[in-house]
Amino acid sequence: MSTPAAHGQSQNRTVKWINDRLPIFTFADHFQDYPAPRNLNYWWNFGSLAGLVLMIMIATGIVLAMHYTPNSELAFDSVERIMRDVNYGWLLRYVHMNGASMFFIVVYIHIFRGFYFGSYKSPREVLWWLGVVILLLMMATAFMGYVLPWGQMSFWGAKVITNLFSAIPLVGTTITEWLWGGFTVGNPTLNRFFSLHYLLPFVILGVVVLHIWALHTVKSNNPLGVEMKGPQDSIPFHPYYTVKDYFGVGVFLLVFAAIVFFFPNFLGEPDNYIPADPLKTPPHIVPEWYFLPYYAILRSFTQDWWFFQIVFSWWGVSAKLAGVLAMFASILVLFVLPWLDTSKVRSGRFRPMFKWAILVFLLDCLLLGYLGAKPAAEPWVSISQWATLYYFVHFLVILPILSRIETPKPLPHSIAEAVLKGGGGAAAGATAKPMEKA
Amino acid sequence: MATSGKSETARPAAAHHEGGSRRDFIFLAGGAVGAFAVGAAVWPLIDSLNPAADTLAEATTEVDLNPIKEGQAVTVKWRGSPVFIRHRSKAVAEKAQSVPLADLRDPETDEQRFGAWPREQWLVVVGVCTHLGCIPLGQNPSDNRGEYGGWFCPCHGSQFDTSGRIRKGPAPTNLPVPPYTITKDNKLIIGQEQEKKPTA
């Protein structure tokens, strides 16, 4: 591998002149030299896809903001004007609207990739934390973006979610009125949400830079979960993975375009095409699909649930507050995941029990998502309560115990050994077969 | 300040350390002043998000109660939120008054909420569910009023009685009674406190 300095010593004198003063070309060369494990599979495409979607969101968002009016009297009509009158306005909005959904699909897959292959384990804890921070920021951004069109779901979603803070004892009302800038969700709320919705994506961008910085310090994990030990285990990121990412982008854009052009409202709620009415709650409030599992967790805490009574009610916590705490805990628990799963083996491929645990956990998350869209009535309430319990049991009980009692399968000595034994010299395609033998 | 303690024993370095401890003091004092200055500078930014003067100024709503017949319900807007008004019959009010406090999650008698006859015939509550802020159903005759004849919140199923008190579901507290005044000519001023005694 050539050293960065060698690239910096470019033939071109202008390039060299600039590089000596701001080593931006050396920095760019880093991507060519950056060694990546030779066995990354397609689950490793989703990080770059998330980056792509962030760029798409920022580009479409900035242009939408040129046509949008953040005022409670005018917002709904300005979005309708974008849809009907602004040149390609419908396209910008549909890309931005469905882009938010694509962002979450991609990021959720990216996170489950991390779960299965143990990418949160040492030395990648900080990398993982930064990812969780990005997830939280994305949720805040998407929530506030959804309020902007000022339809019925925008308004009532904002109302219900900001009201979560009223569960905080003593200062709840002060906080909600501060968040709203009034006595309920209204024009001041819309204005500040617009301001923050514009700001947060750039904060996300900043954290993404840190995320990649951390990644380039500790390097990628890989499907075997065995660290790279030398040049035989790696290939340069460019051109090998740039090309592979590029292919993934093509497939992704096909799916994205199909949604934007053929089912642009499939993931949305028809009620959001009704202008906001502060005096009338829609009969059935549902958040966007990507928030449904958390919403199910929130709602599962009822006054008469035995678990709530045993664990919370005796120290004076209301069911409402408990639901809010559980909802936030469902994400915050990810911060401590590296210390809950103490198994030294990263990849689920070598963990016969963990493999099943993570599958059941995935199904549990999907079930919670399904329940989040159901009315708050039986049997849905009881099922959500069990599903909520399982969510936390997975992290707090199953993972720590599994790590202790499970006997992992023997690990290969190196990536190169496992990959080449399988008879394939090709970097990525050959990983599947040797793994089964490993 | 471990260094200043050490300076007493270690003679040769004393002068230097004395300077150090003076420096420590200046650091601490400077830090405290700086922290205060930052706080003072940030506070206007934070406080600007609180309800502004014009928002606070919209604080009262007036309603003429005369046209509202017994059994009728009316919804008005106060500070951006709905206020439910119901003209209760004596029987309905008495039923609400007779509920034992032990049956209530947020114990409050009907009298504490609305006062005594004839004031009690006017039920006035903020129509915002104390769970997460949806508008409960029950103001229209065709609405589902829940098991307790008051209101039913469609969002997560909270049920309120004919005094607006929480009886079932996730909401922690009763529908709040706003400050209000009923004038001699039967005008309701929401947002203005009056002693809860009979109006006549």
Ligand code: HEM
């Ligand atoms: C992290 C990236 C972003 C996410 C997840 C996101 C999400 C959303 C969502 C879910 C909506 C509601 C769409 C609808 O139902 O109509 C929205 C609307 C909006 N967003 Fe974003 N957004 C992002 C970045 C941006 C940026 C960077 C800007 C501007 C600089 C922006 C400006 C707007 C505007 C003006 C609207 C209102 C118009 C509309 O509703 O289509 N967004 N955003």
Ligand code: FES
């Ligand atoms: S908002 Fe009324 S029950 Fe949840």
